[in-house]
Amino acid sequence: MQKYFVAPEQFGEHYIEISGQDAHHVTHVMRTKEGDLFIVSDGEAREALVEYTSVEAGTVKARIVEMRELDREPHYDIVIAQSLPKGDKMELIIQKCTEIGAASFVPFVSERTVVQYDAKKEAKRIERWSKIAKEAAEQSHRNRVPSIAPCMSWKQLLQHVSSYELVLFCYEDERGTQLRDIVHPFVMERREHKGNAKVMIVVGPEGGFAPREVEEITSAGAHCVGLGRRILRAETAGMLALACLLYETGEMGGV
Ligand code: SAH
Numbered sequence: 001m002q003k004y005f006v007a008p009e010q011f012g013e014h015y016i017e018i019s020g021q022d023a024h025h026v027t028h029v030m031r032t033k034e035g036d037l038f039i040v041s042d043g044e045a046r047e048a049l050v051e052y053t054s055v056e057a058g059t060v061k062a063r064i065v066e067m068r069e070l071d072r073e074p075h076y077d078i079v080i081a082q083s084l085p086k087g088d089k090m091e092l093i094i095q096k097c098t099e100i101g102a103a104s105f106v107p108f109v110s111e112r113t114v115v116q117y118d119a120k121k122e123a124k125r126i127e128r129w130s131k132i133a134k135e136a137a138e139q140s141h142r143n144r145v146p147s148i149a150p151c152m153s154w155k156q157l158l159q160h161v162s163s164y165e166l167v168l169f170c171y172e173d174e175r176g177t178q179l180r181d182i183v184h185p186f187v188m189e190r191r192e193h194k195g196n197a198k199v200m201i202v203v204g205p206e207g208g209f210a211p212r213e214v215e216e217i218t219s220a221g222a223h224c225v226g227l228g229r230r231i232l233r234a235e236t237a238g239m240l241a242l243a244c245l246l247y248e249t250g251e252m253g254g255v
Helices: 020-029 089-100 119-139 154-163 179-190 211-219 234-248
Strands: 003-005 015-018 037-041 047-056 059-068 076-083 104-108 166-170 197-203 223-225
Touching (some): 003 119, 037 059, 104 154, 154 197, 154 211, 166 211, 179 223
Parallel strands (some): 076 197, 166 197, 166 223
Antiparallel strands (some): 037 047
């Protein structure tokens, strides 16, 4: 069933209003008719099964049939910090990691980032990435749309390390510690705590990380982990680490 995200104020007591591009999608792309059912979420806690009622001046009105409580969000808030990859790979990363269950994305620039960071294009790019996150969240029926942070410098990223309970720094040259060595004991220990765990996964660009960066981030408190003896592409590493982390936390159960 089709799902749309709207702003919380568009939720009325009995009706929900959908405007803009989503309204266009309801009427013209999905060709929704009176009585057709779909799902609307406010991107936070509320989700409703609604019935298409009417369209007026580009705004769709839909009657709330029932409110739904189904929570599809993981109990781990997992942030993907990704050094800007080439081309449109960031789009793929955002789309796939949103489906899997990432909480948000932090693009950053590190020593070997190849793409030129362009402050002027920043707003446009974040807008595009946010749209991709929204569409992927709708497609995968999430309750929440992952946020995209403004691009950080390496220094800013280092300063963020201490605000997470766990930071996993994916490093292909790590020989001793594999992902599970850190994640398994953390998950065991975390079972005793309430609230969502805050975890960050850090992935490098095509050229990987410089030795200096490895030193700096581990001294800041990150754990250097390997994801196997194969070298993964920049866009694969985050998805894999995220999936493994959710597997370990027992988040793969059905609804
Ligand atoms: N420097 C490498 C490729 C880097 S791959 C080279 O050119 O040979 C891009 C990023 O993916 C890395 O910075 C790392 O964060 C992650 N990555 C790739 N393979 C990995 C592995 N086996 N273990 C952990 N991280 C990996």
